[in-house]
Amino acid sequence: MKITIDNYEAYILDRIEGNLSAEGQKELDAFLVSHPELQDVASQYDPSLRLLPDMDEVFADKESLKRYEPTAISYKHWFSSHKLGIISAAACVAVLFGAAIWLFNQPKADLTIAETPLPVVKEDNVITKEASAPSIAAMPRVKKAKSNVKTPQINSKDSIIKSDKLVIYMSDKLVKYEISTTKLVLYHSDKLVVYDTATKSDLNIFKPDDRRMIVENISLRLDTLQEKLLAYVPKPIKNLFNN
Amino acid sequence: MTENDYNDCVNExxxxxxxxxxxxxxxxxxxxxxxxxxxxxxWERKSEVEVSKARAWMFRTAYNRWIDLQRHNKFLVGGDESALQCQKTENAYSDLRQVLNEALRTLPDVQKSVVLLRDYEGYSYDEIGKILSLSEQKVKVYIFRARTALKAYIGKIENVI
Structure with a gap:
């Protein structure tokens, strides 16, 4: 190949690295004689100049680059390798099924309407067994008395029902109701707790942990006309107001 | 190339x-x-890429992808030549490697690539030509120009190593 102004550096490089034939050397010398402005080019090349990689510079997140094919496992292989798990799962299903049948056959709880006046709130904002006064046992029991109560609509979860003084807030299983503008009452299976809404000012004060205070098998109804809280509770109800 | 080959490539x-x-x-x-x-x-082409050629394939793909990205950026912002000039003068260099890295950034992409593949990876001129789709002679020209430019940038040095 003929030496030109576009490739002469390759020949100079070959000569510096000892890879240029005698014939090539002659051609290069002739070329440089004919181009005196390029005579010093070779001296500008430093063969010892080398870039060194920084070995501490690494790609740290190699795992993000790794990939795996979806694994296809034959049914037989899968069954043999998961035999114990399958048997365990089947046993669990059988136990759960049996428990469900047993529960289904239990006599239904006899709902009692406990008509109670609004509880008195103590200074510590917690209604104790004594403070909540009305013994459930002493409450008048009215069976199938729904027609006597103006039942508010508490049909959908997360519904808020308001009256002048009373608010009921139903959120999934958590039942909250507000008795007045300053007191918020949370009702759960064995306590009646009153919070002062002066410090907990809205209905969103309940954190996820509060969901532990779930009212099981209790439904609340509000008589907005008489400002009475009606708690529909199942038997037994002896622990309802216990600490 | 299998899944294991691919993941070995990632590691290596x-x-x-x-x-x-x-x-x-x-x-x-x-x-x-x-x-x-x-x-x-x-990963998408692992069935087509031979294990023995995977390394060169990756460098070629990386270079092409980088060039595509550069063209796209130049189209968007009109290139970054001025930024390179600023880098050239504003820093006080603490060591020779840093000086060389700064000098490297002033080179055209193709010159950067040939000198990186030569010095970092130890590829021959012929291999570099195959990776970058250049003739061997063109690779030598670019290597020569790159080293000359680096030397001109950093001044006279005896030995970088």
């Missing part, structure tokens, strides 16, 4: 490729983007 080549790309770009996030892209393409 990702650091090399990353250094090559950071040498090209001096921009770690961009280098990581190109890395992800290269390995994704390798």
């Amino acid at each position: 080549q990702s650091d090399r490729l990353f250094r090559f790309l950071t040498g090209l770009s001096a921009d770690s996030p961009k280098a990581k983007d190109v890395m992800q892209d290269v390995f994704l393409r390798l």
